[in-house]
Amino acid sequence: MSSAQMVAHHLPYLRRYARALTGSQSSGDAYVAATLEAIVKEPSILADAGKPKVALFRCFTAIWNSLPVNGSSDLVEPDSPAERRLGQLTPKARQAFLLVSLEGFSEEDAAGILDVDLSKIRSLVEEAGRELAAEIATDVLIIEDETFIALDLEGLVESLGHRVVGIARTHSEAVQIAQKKRPGLILADIQLADGSSGLDAVNELLDTFEVPVIFITAYPERFLTGQRPEPAFLIAKPFQPATVSAVVSQALFFERNATRRERRIPA
Incomplete structure (x- = not known):
């Protein structure tokens, strides 16, 4: 693939990133145009790159970070609440969050x-996870049958500014609490104490209302085969607090910025 073909292939993703970073289509596209001009003047930026997409984004970042105006106040007339929330993040944290969470690097x-x-x-x-969590605090239901893990998760989500409305150890407890409290986020184990399934509980709840769900399981490979619709947010046990923090913020951020859709997860 030639350098021109490579740039054309990755250009839509660079535009997406730039627009999310600036909060403005016109401003984001202007930075992309500046990046392309720099590559035209200095093709070697990409010519010897082992990872051309990384090199392309690195070139964009060099241009972005060279301008002193690119602080947290640089977002120009953000078009959505999600973009306004991004605008509250410090510049480096915003870049890191978008590169990992939006662009999948x-x-x-x-x-x-x-x-x-x-x-x-x-x-x-x-840092981005914690800053975003403070902007999008919500009520959380934890579906987890192991007491110490449930308590760890409770302390973690509360430290992010959320409120735990209940801890369920079984399918029936989860449904009962959720129908009464209507949480804004669910953290769910898959295998529960009485042999019931957190996956089944979540599917039953998603039939009645929409809510982002993060599954926390010791067997993530069972749900990441790519062969069928699968959970968007999955954390492997044993988990790191930083991972939970980041994924909670991703789930809430992108859920609120997404088009409404049917969200049943197959068992």
Whole structure:
């Protein structure tokens, strides 16, 4: 693939990222245009790159970060509440969050794009998670049969500014609490204490109201085959607090910015 073909292939994703970063189509596209001009003047930016997409985003980032106006106040007339929430993040944290959460870069590639080390990118994503959580605090239902794990999750989500409305150990408890409290987020284990399924409980609830769900399981490979519709948000046990923090914020952020749709997850 030639450099021109490579740029054309990745250009829609760079536009998406730039628009999310600036909160404005016109402003985002202007930065993309500046990036393309820089590549035309210096084709070697991409010519020897082992990962052309990383190199493209790295070039964009160099241009973005070279301008002192690109602080948290640079968003121009954001078009949606989601974009306004992004505008509250510090610049580096906003970039890290979007690279990992929106564009799907690995932590290693995101670190390369932002020219920071791996520990820094992780701290930036965690920072973004906490800042976003403060903007989109909600009521949380925890479906988990292991007491200590449930308590850990409760403490974690409350530290992010959310409120735990209940902890369920079985399918029936989960349905009962959710129908009464109508949580804004569910954290669910899959295998529950009485042999019932957190997956079945979630599907029953999604038949009555829409809510983002994060599954936390010791067997994530069973639900990441790519062969059927599967959970969008999945955390493997044992989990890291920073991972839960980031995924909670991703789930709430992108759920509120998404088009409404049917969300039944197959068992």
